[in-house]
Amino acid sequence: MTTPSPDQIKTLEQSRQRLIQLTHSLGSLITSLNQSDPLPSWPSLQTQASIISNNLQSISTHLSENHELLRSISALPAPEFPTKTHGNTLEQLLRTKLDPRVEDWVSRGRKADNAAAQNAASSSGSAGMFSTLPSATAGGLGAGVTGAGAGGLSEGDLAALWEWAPVEANAEARKRSWGGNFTLEERERGIESVVAELGLRRVLEDDEESEEEEEEDMDLDFGGKAEGAGDNAGAAAGEQVSPVVPMNDILRYMTTGILPAVR
């Protein structure tokens, strides 16, 4: 037996620190779920979840970086270890197999990982190290990994979905002409019933109707003004026509009488 070098002790110490952080954040999440009534707001839950996920990530990196050392190291009680008072801890440290509960978590995690082939290597790597860890924290880690892996779709499926979705959504969007808060089908069925069905609280304007009204208003305005200007103004009214003759040509005509077309 060799005494571990300072470096190795440091690595072990770091693992311990990170696991403490993880247990802390998990503990605080559990307390907040248990104690606060009503349940904590979504943003605070999100924040806690992302803290936990960061913790998990840093542990995972740390473990895989020090894979070799953690694999080879094994715990042995020194003669001066207070066996009588801390027998429980000693038993935990000397375990060669995982706690049955933890065994369950790990196997569930493995199953989920097998589905996602890419993740399998790193996951089993970290799972394999549980033997050197105190069972309680290992359980926490295992649960986290399982939770993350149980998403349902594999990476390949997700990629395929993302490839398919934008094209399909675009094609679907092109089939319709947009604008307005209601579809034609809905309008035919009567907007009131749709509103009641969806439980809309705010009354959305039906754009098509209001546009028509606006156009009528505009016609009226122009009609009033066009009395003097004659038909020419009336013909151009209502439509949004941009001038066809450039301003400079009009100015030239005004100055010299040269018609724009003649130039």
Next chain:
Amino acid sequence: MHELLLFASVSSHQHHELLQQLTGLTAMQPRHSLERRLIFKATRKPGLANTRGGASQGADIVRLNKMLNGQMFYTQVVGPVSEADFDGKSSSSESQDASMSGTDEVAGSSYDYDSQPWKLEFRDIPEAGIRSTITARLAASAALPKGDVVPSMNAWGYSFVTEYVVEGDVFIHNDIVIFLHRVLQYSVHPGQEPHEPRRQLPSFRELSPLERTGSYILQAAITVQDGGNQELMRTASQHLFGLREQLKSAVRLEHADRLSLDTRAK
């Protein structure tokens, strides 16, 4: 006298809105304006002076020669009219008969050409270069005798080119005259271009806008009496730029192409 100008093109559907905006900006109702504009072109050099008079006569002679033998220009004769002057009957065959038989146009139309006041408006080609962001030009006007201006103009060496009607609204904003206007043309049968100003006016409805979509031109102008005073010119420019900023969200005022306002007759 100098004119500083900015122009903007206003499409017909924007016209009504802009009128209201200008009414608000200037706190005045638009003053509707209708003008007959006759365009005359110089046909011969206004004067013939002996350019080889001798070098000893000095700067005055040089300047005089320059004025007399200078370039020839287009010039405008402007006469205010009212909508009442455009009488619907004058274009009918009946009233044409009436005027041909010499029984006078008063029978068909209230428009009296012989008492039409006129104003001669001379505009130089805009100054080149210096103020490229603003149109500046020399301007001069003079009142003309009422009635038929053609004989007088001919005597001065100008011949009639064409005429049109300018319809628009005038606003005054501090020292800026804002004129939102468009050009209306008489309906002319091909090959029957008149060679002198109309003695009677057709129905207003028969006038068609030069720009078919009925768009307008927004003109913002400041007149500076002493164009040589750089301080005044600069202040005036700044006032115009201020207006340009105020109207920025509605229209884009900019200087006109210098050559489109070229009044030189070639």
